[in-house]
Amino acid sequence: MTERNFRRYSLVDVEIVGHLAYGISFKVEEGVTGFIDKADVSDTSTSPADWPVAGQIVTCITLGIARDGRVRASARQSDVFLARSVDNPDQALRRWAVIRDRKFATLPELEEFFASRESIPLLEWARRQRVGSADRTRAAEIISIMPDELRRRLG
The missing domain is CATH 2.40.50.140 (Nucleic acid-binding proteins)
Incomplete structure (x- = not known):
């Protein structure tokens, strides 16, 4: 290979x-x-x-x-789920790291994340991380403020 x-x-x-x-x-x-x-x-x-x-x-x-x-x-x-669900897992995880660490600076950034094809797979991935991890904690924060229609897609 x-x-x-x-x-x-x-x-x-x-x-x-x-x-x-x-x-x-x-x-x-x-x-x-x-x-x-x-x-x-x-x-x-x-x-x-x-x-x-x-x-x-x-x-x-x-x-x-x-x-x-x-x-x-x-x-x-x-x-494995995340790798199958997004076009570029490396890029998606880099974007997630910014969201996780910096939070959202503006409402348009938050709306842009919710509108992206990656938002649901990234949140699914993040909420499966270990209890207390930064990924899981940040996912819970985002899920609590996301639109109901998107929250239902999380299952």
């Missing part, structure tokens, strides 16, 4: 090779290996007994290349 195939937040099907103290090892194809950190195995806390087993194919998103050359990935369903 080429570097292009591993751009951040791209979808990739991996074959689980085994469990490690820090997560799961996998292969993408012959000669291309990687790992899923235990924090990125699931949206909920799971024990290694609940992790995918050797030979299982799992859809992940790539997080980058580790210093040792292995592919880093996330199998969290919220991450």
Whole structure:
């Protein structure tokens, strides 16, 4: 595979090779290996007994290349959902970081976010993050002020 195939937040099907103290090892194809950190195995806390087993194919998103050359990935369903739901997950998450950290400076910025195709997938993703995280906390704030029609789309 080429570097292009591993751009951040791209979808990739991996074959689980085994469990490690820090997560799961996998292969993408012959000669291309990687790992899923235990924090990125699931949206909920799971024990290694609940992790995918050797030979299982799992859809992940790539997080980058580790210093040792292995592919880093996330199998969290919220991450996979977001990657499938927006045209450019990297750009969407960068936009979300600004919204999360800076808040909205003006009403037009808030309205622009609500009108974007990314608003619902980003809020779905953010509210699935860990309790107390900045992403989940900010999503709750935004959901509380969003128009009812959009809130219903969140389900």
